[in-house]
Amino acid sequence: MxxxxxxxxxxxxxxxxxxxxxxxxxxxxxxxxxxxxxxxxxxxxxxxxxxxxxxxxxxxxxxxxxxxxIPKSFFSKEASHVEGFATECAVVTHYRLKNDGNGNIIVDEEAKLEEELIVRPTSETxxxxxxxxxxxxxxxxxxxxxxxxxxxxxxxxxxxxxxxxxxxxxxxxxxxxxxxxxxxxxxxxxxxxxxxxxxxxxxxxxxxxxxxxxxxxxxxxxxxxxxxxxxxxxxxxxxxxxxxxxxxxxxxxxxxxxxxxxxxxxxxxxxxxxxxxxxxxxxxSDDQGLVLPPKLAPIQVVIVPIYKGDEEFAKISGVADQLSQALKQKGISVKYDDRETQRPGFKFAEYELKGVPVRVAIGGRDLENGTVELARRDTRTKETVNRDGLAERIEDLLEEIQTNIYQKALKFREESTTEVNSYEEFKQVLDSKAGFVAAHWDGTPETEQKIKEETKATIRCIPLNNKQEEGVCIYSGKPSTQRVLFARAY
RNA sequence: CGGGGUGUAGCGUAGCCCGGUAUCGCGCCACAUUUGGGAUGUGGAGGUCGUAGGUUCGAAUCCUGCCACCCCGACCA
Structure with missing residues (x-):
């Protein structure tokens, strides 16, 4: 790697x-x-x-x-449904293979299905x-x-x-x-x-x-x-x-x-x-790798030992096992990485890449001082903390991380949502800062289509409980009663 | 599906124009020294050059088909 x-x-x-x-x-x-x-x-x-x-x-x-x-005939029963999915369906037409005599496996044309089967693109039918x-x-x-x-x-x-x-x-x-x-x-x-x-x-x-x-x-x-x-x-x-x-x-x-x-x-x-x-x-996520919310992280806490010699390694492992037990009792998933083939710095980088929310490093100095080094993935900050009450502290920290990354994403979305009142402004915002663009729209598919063709932006949604306000469509100038959210989308 | 690009060891690459079986780095294996942010040294292993044909005495290199991936379009969760 x-x-x-x-x-x-x-x-x-x-x-x-x-x-x-x-x-x-x-x-x-x-x-x-x-x-x-x-x-x-x-x-x-x-x-x-x-x-x-x-x-x-x-x-x-x-x-x-x-x-x-799904039998092909089921699909044709709902007109708009078939229209929506027809161009992307995998179809099963045969049910048997055979040897062609030259050592090649080919489809047996005699084993043709009477009614072709669609591999489900969705299961309504x-x-x-x-x-x-x-x-x-x-x-x-x-x-x-x-x-x-x-x-x-x-x-x-x-x-x-x-x-x-x-x-x-x-x-x-x-x-x-x-x-x-x-x-x-x-x-x-x-x-x-x-x-x-x-x-x-x-x-x-x-x-x-x-x-x-x-x-x-x-x-x-x-x-x-x-x-x-x-x-x-x-x-x-x-x-x-x-x-x-x-x-x-x-x-x-x-x-x-x-x-x-x-x-x-x-x-x-x-x-x-x-x-x-x-x-x-x-x-x-960031340039160091994944940032996982604690509630979905397969490993919530990783413990990395930093040691000189077998004796110190054994002592650190003892402390690590104790901490692991305490965390597991709280339902926290923890991994003690005792691989001797990798050095600590390598492990730090690896777990950051994989987005593990909390890292605990335990070294010789920590053994003497009764401390550990506690690092969080979301902010990439670390501090030396006392081992007393550590499991509780980590439990709180996981919640804090969950909240923090949500707040960070929320702040980003708020800063990336822009109200615009003209088509010029609309295009300018799309090209300069992107994000959601809230604009008045006349409600017609034609206008939506034109805007899509010209800017690649689509109406992502009309927000529920949307604020009603008088305005004019940025494209057609016709009256509108609310703003809708445009964006370029995946 | 249309346009452009790429494919050489697990990963990233040089070589391709101008044919003579392959370069370098990382990783891997062994040993030693190391271990508080991606260790160092010494030795070693690993390649049908995406794939199938063709041209040739000889193909990673030239030609054709196919496959996959990346970027841009049309389509879409």
Whole structure:
């Protein structure tokens, strides 16, 4: 491993790519657009899963699993849905290989599937086909199901975690008796995502709704959380959709309501993906490597011994083991790095690269003084502290770090959000400081499209509970009642 | 998918124009000395030059196809 990584100011993209590979999060695989998530990266994802899964369960949802393959005919049942996904679907056409006689393995043309199968890009169709059999009466509702799965979207251009051809995610799919209840569900799950982003990822997000242009294919309304990365580009971190009766109508899912009348079922779907890993990396990390929020760090505390000779090493290990035990009792994950093959400085650099929030170094002087050197990753500061009450102190420090990196990200977002009142100003801000640009918009898809073509900026969302104010559209000059958030986005 | 670029040991590279089986650094292995911010010395191992063909007495080098990655566009979580 070479020393250091590219500075993020020098080349943000390269900084990101190097960070992902050098911090051992993921690497490219032999398959185009697909990544291998390495153990360290996967353990962060597992922590995200655990936290989210609990939040889903706490809001009444259960996990289930639906097939990877979807009959092609299911797709054509919802017009806008098929339009949205058609261009990026992997299709299974055959079910057997054979030897061609020359030692080559080829597709057996005789083993052609009668109906081709789509590798799911999302599961609405297979799930609504299934729900049809589950729902007869209002008494069967609501259905509150989530699945953890992989999906495939044949992307032209991929980036580790941010956009890969195959990615991991969760997708919630719920069915309700009324429109109100479904909207409430979509909003509830948006709140769950925002809560997760802010309290676990330590990434502040804006909750909002998408414009029709940016809406999910098949949705009536798409809610989203938008985060801002350190390069001033926005990242959609999660979406929650109110699907209306679109899928119920496409798959003929009706129920008998309390009045004894037939009605179509109301639906939602919502998801977050391994893209959150990208958000996590780009929101906090620096030129020394990852900065992980303690709540998602696989290793929260690392202990590094600094010793001369076996005897001192043994004594330090004794102190380290004691501290490890005390920390573990508090539910803090700790690693004592007693490798004799690496020197302390090397270890310091390595754990900084991997984003371990707290480092404890114990040396000969500490043995004499009853102290340790306590270093925090977020500020890269260190101090010598007494061993008494150290576990408690570290417990507090972890919380402080969690709060600090959130506050830092929040401050950055606030400084990177600019209100503009003219198109000139709009373009100037986009090019000079980027970030979110709050501007009046006339509400038409045409204007949004023009602005996108001319500036690469899209409307990230119309914030929920947005302040209403009189104004004129920066592009068309037509009247507008509120500002929307524009940004260049991932 | 269109334009541009790259692919040589685990990583980063020289060599390619002008064909003669490969350079350097880091890392790796052994031993010794070291250990409070990426150690030093000595010795050693490791390469079908992305891949498949072609030209040639001979290909990392020339030609063609394919694969992958990076940057820019269109598309998208």
């Amino acid at each position: 070479s020393k250091g990584i590219t500075s993020k100011n020098e080349d943000y993209s390269q900084w990101y790519n190097e960070l992902v590979t050098k911090a051992d999060l993921a690497e490219h695989s032999a398959v185009r657009g697909c990544m291998v998530i390495k153990p360290y990266g996967y353990s962060i994802w597992e922590k995200m899963q655990a936290a989210l899964d609990k939040m889903f369960k706490d809001t009444g949802h259960s996990n289930a699993y639906f097939p990877l393959f 297979i799930i609504w086909n299934t729900y049809k059999g589950w729902i007869q009466s209002y008494r069967d509702l609501p259905i509150l199901v989530n699945q953890w799965a992989n999906v495939v979207r044949w992307e032209m251009r991929t980036r580790l975690f941010l956009r890969t051809a195959e990615f991991l995610w969760q997708e919630g799919h719920t069915a309700h008796a009324t429109s109100e209840e479904a909207i409430e569900e979509a909003e509830r799950m948006l709140d769950v995502y925002a809560d997760f982003a802010e309290n676990f990822l330590a990434v502040p997000v804006v909750k909002g709704v998408k414009t029709p242009n940016e809406r999910f294919a098949g949705a009536v309304e798409t809610y989203c959380i938008e985060a801002l990365m350190q390069d001033g580009k926005a990242l959609q971190a999660g979406t929650s959709h109110f699907l209306g009766q679109n899928f119920a109508k496409a798959f003929d899912v009706k129920f008998t309501n309390k009045e004894g009348k037939q009605d179509f079922v109301w639906a939602t779907s919502w998801g977050v993906s391994t893209r959150l890993m990208g958000a996590l990396i780009m929101a906090h």
